[in-house]
Amino acid sequence: MKNKIVEVRELRSLVNRSPGFAKKELSDYKLDIVALCGFGCLYCSSNHGNFLRINREPFADLTEAQLGQRLLPADDPSLMFTWRDVVRQLETELRRKRAGFGSGKTLVFSMLTDGFSPKLVADGTTRAVLDLILEHTEFRIRILTKNAIVGSARWIQYFSNHADRFVVGLSTGTLDDRWAKRIEIGTSSPTARLRALHRLQDAGVATYGMLCPVFPDVLVDDGVERLVDAIKPDLVEHIWAEPFNDRVNWRVVRKGYDLGSPMYGWLTDVYERRNIDRWSAYATELYQRLREKAEVGGWMHKLRYLLYEQHISGRDAPMFEGLAGVLLQSKPDEHGHSKNPYMTNLQPR
Numbered sequence: 545m546k547n548k549i550v551e552v553r554e555l556r557s558l559v560n561r562s563p564g565f566a567k568k569e570l571s572d573y574k575l576d577i578v579a580l581c582g583f584g585c586l587y588c589s590s591n592h593g594n595f596l597r598i599n600r601e602p603f604a605d606l607t608e609a610q611l612g613q614r615l616l617p618a619d620d621p622s623l624m625f626t627w628r629d630v631v632r633q634l635e636t637e638l639r640r641k642r643a644g645f646g647s648g649k650t651l652v653f654s655m656l657t658d659g660f661s662p663k664l665v666a667d668g669t670t671r672a673v674l675d676l677i678l679e680h681t682e683f684r685i686r687i688l689t690k691n692a693i694v695g696s697a698r699w700i701q702y703f704s705n706h707a708d709r710f711v712v713g714l715s716t717g718t719l720d721d722r723w724a725k726r727i728e729i730g731t732s733s734p735t736a737r738l739r740a741l742h743r744l745q746d747a748g749v750a751t752y753g754m755l756c757p758v759f760p761d762v763l764v765d766d767g768v769e770r771l772v773d774a775i776k777p778d779l780v781e782h783i784w785a786e787p788f789n790d791r792v793n794w795r796v797v798r799k800g801y802d803l804g805s806p807m808y809g810w811l812t813d814v815y816e817r818r819n820i821d822r823w824s825a826y827a828t829e830l831y832q833r834l835r836e837k838a839e840v841g842g843w844m845h846k847l848r849y850l851l852y853e854q855h856i857s858g859r860d861a862p863m864f865e866g867l868a869g870v871l872l873q874s875k876p877d878e879h880g881h882s883k884n885p886y887m888t889n890l891q892p893r
């Protein structure tokens with residue numbers, strides 16, 4: 545996919561704390577080096593996050609001025625927002641940090657975008673940025689990407705040269721390459737991502753599993769179990785998994801499905817007709833099957849199931865008894881308890 549590139553105004557700082565990802569136990573800090581990802585996954589939550597929402601109109605103005613078309617991120621998956629001189633800005637920022645900055649902490653690269661977006665890899669930005677992080681900080685760096693290039697000999701060598709600094713994950717919620725082509729626009733296919741993951745594992749690079757998001761159609765037959773097997777649970781440090789959560793973008797996601805297909809019907813039923821119990825049943829079954837697989841496989845301690853629990857029904861809540869491997873993600877009440885009374889009952893007092 546050829547990106548339509550628009551330069552937008554820079555951020556004050558690039559390396560920042562990441563409370564959202566800390567809650568998911570993924571990272572303490574984050575580094576994004578573009579404002580809008582070079583890939584265009586239809587379900588991407590970043591387009592609906594604070595940063596792009598607040599800047600929607602100014603960025604649309606810049607898009608119109610630079611491309612001659614007033615496009616929004618949700619209109620065109622090829623749109624990419626970049627910052628000027630990101631490498632120089634990062635270097636200036638890091639040189640001001642105290643010695644030992646990042647010691648004992650994890651930095652995710654990246655959180656809201658993909659730092660291995662093809663343009664950034666091709667023009668050397670990705671490599672230059674990682675070199676700076678290695679040189680000026682002591683972070684452990686969590687690579688999170690959908691670009692299989694991380695499994696190339698050149699990148700494996702790079703990660704191996706700094707084996708104590710990197711852990712690499714390729715987000716893969718399906719084994720279906722045709723599905724991914726329609727929904728995860730411009731990314732490497734799941735087959736290529738898994739091949740890359742296996743190459744990294746074979747080379748001894750630390751890896752983790754990122755099954756996010758797993759759509760309901762993966763529940764058919766043994767889809768969940770095959771997906772888990774594909775990331776080789778014995779070899780990864782942890783496995784994160786998450787059901788699809790609507791970010792006011794379900795209509796955009798639905799456009800990726802054929803009218804009349806089961807997923808088109810599911811999205812319509814859950815979000816248009818507000819049959820939210822269907823979402824609850826799906827999120828619960830996904831958890832149960834992951835948990836069963838983890839218990840049988842002896843890797844329950846690795847499971848991190850990310851659950852925005854507000855829509856879990858009273859009927860399904862007991863299936864989460866003990867909350868083993870579950871990280872509740874919905875905003876809690878002032879006492880730190882889930883606002884969903886069925887889930888509050890499951891939390892330790």
Ligand code: SF4
Nearest residue numbers: 581583585588656657
């Ligand atoms: S690769 Fe990640 S950040 Fe980029 S569009 Fe897809 S989901 Fe969003």
